[in-house]
Amino acid sequence: MGRTIAIVNQKGGVGKSTTAVNLGAYISVAGKRVLVIDLDPQGNATSGLGIRKENLGASMYDVLIERVAMSEIILPTEVEGLFIAPATISLAGAEIELVSAMSREFRLRERMREIVDLYDYILVDCPPSLGLLTLNGLAAADSVLIPIQCEYYALEGLGQLMQTVTMVRTHVNAGLEIEGVVLTMFDGRTNLSQQVADDVRGFFEGRVRVFDTVIPRNVRLSEAPSHGQPINLYDDKCRGAEAYRELAAEVLGE
Numbered sequence: 001m002g003r004t005i006a007i008v009n010q011k012g013g014v015g016k017s018t019t020a021v022n023l024g025a026y027i028s029v030a031g032k033r034v035l036v037i038d039l040d041p042q043g044n045a046t047s048g049l050g051i052r053k054e055n056l057g058a059s060m061y062d063v064l065i066e067r068v069a070m071s072e073i074i075l076p077t078e079v080e081g082l083f084i085a086p087a088t089i090s091l092a093g094a095e096i097e098l099v100s101a102m103s104r105e106f107r108l109r110e111r112m113r114e115i116v117d118l119y120d121y122i123l124v125d126c127p128p129s130l131g132l133l134t135l136n137g138l139a140a141a142d143s144v145l146i147p148i149q150c151e152y153y154a155l156e157g158l159g160q161l162m163q164t165v166t167m168v169r170t171h172v173n174a175g176l177e178i179e180g181v182v183l184t185m186f187d188g189r190t191n192l193s194q195q196v197a198d199d200v201r202g203f204f205e206g207r208v209r210v211f212d213t214v215i216p217r218n219v220r221l222s223e224a225p226s227h228g229q230p231i232n233l234y235d236d237k238c239r240g241a242e243a244y245r246e247l248a249a250e251v252l253g254e
C-alpha cells in the first residue's frame, strides 16, 4: 500500500513545493510510482511539473467539492512514474466552501481512497498555513515531512506546527508519524546557515528525525520551475539535484 507524506510548514517560501516536486521526481527515478497532490491554491507544484494551469479542466478544487473523482484529474508528467493531481487558484474556494461541510477535515482522505493503492508514494504539497487544506493533508497522511529554511526565523512557528501535529493525532489521525525535518536553502558561505542548522538539530534532538541530507541554496533549483521541469530533467548534475537524489534515498531507507 502507498505511503502518503504531507509536506507541511505554515511559513511560505521554505521549500515545500520545491521538495514535493524534486523529492517526488527522484523517488520515481528510483523506480517507484509517485503521485504529487497539489493542495496549495498557488499551484506551484503543478506548474513546476510542467502543467499549464490555463488549459486545465478539473483540478483538486473539483475533487474536494466532490464534483469529479480523483482519478479524473491526475496527469502524467515528463518523468516516468511521476504523476500530479493539479491545483489552481480555484482551490482557495474549497477552503471556504468546506467550512460548513460534514467531516470537512476528512474530505481529501475520502477522495483519495480510490487511488491510494495505485502509488508507492503520495506527496501532498500543502499551502503556507495551518488551515483546513493543510488539516486535510494531515488527516490523509501517514507521515509529515517538514522543510525548514536555514534562515534567521527558522525556529519561529515550529512550536505551533508541532502542536498542530499533536492535535491532529488526538482528534483526526492517531497514526500520523513525523517522517522528518529537512533543512533547505543552506548556504555554506554564511555562519548563519550553519548556526540555524545546528539550532534545528538541537531543537529536534531525540524527538524527531532530521535528515542528514541538507538541501543547498542552488540557483538551478529556483530556475527549473520556470521551465516546468523537476531538477532531474533540468540539470541532473547540479548540487541541488544531487541533494534531492540523496534525500530520496534517505526517505526510501537506502
Ligand SMILES: Nc1ncnc2c1ncn2[C@@H]1O[C@H](COP(=O)(O)OP(=O)(O)O)[C@@H](O)[C@H]1O
Pocket (backbone or CB within 6 Å): 011, 012, 013, 014, 015, 016, 017, 018, 019, 044, 128, 184, 185, 186, 215, 216, 217, 218, 219, 221, 222, 223, 225, 240
Ligand atoms: N534550495 C533552493 N535553492 C534556491 N532556491 C530555492 C531552493 N528551494 C526553493 N527555492 C526557491 O525559493 C522559493 C520558495 O520555494 P518554494 O518551494 O515555492 O517554497 P514553499 O512551497 O514553502 O512556499 C521559490 O522561488 C523556489 O524556486
Ligand SMILES: [Mg+2]
Pocket (backbone or CB within 6 Å): 016, 017, 018, 040, 044, 045, 125, 126, 127
Ligand atoms: Mg509551495
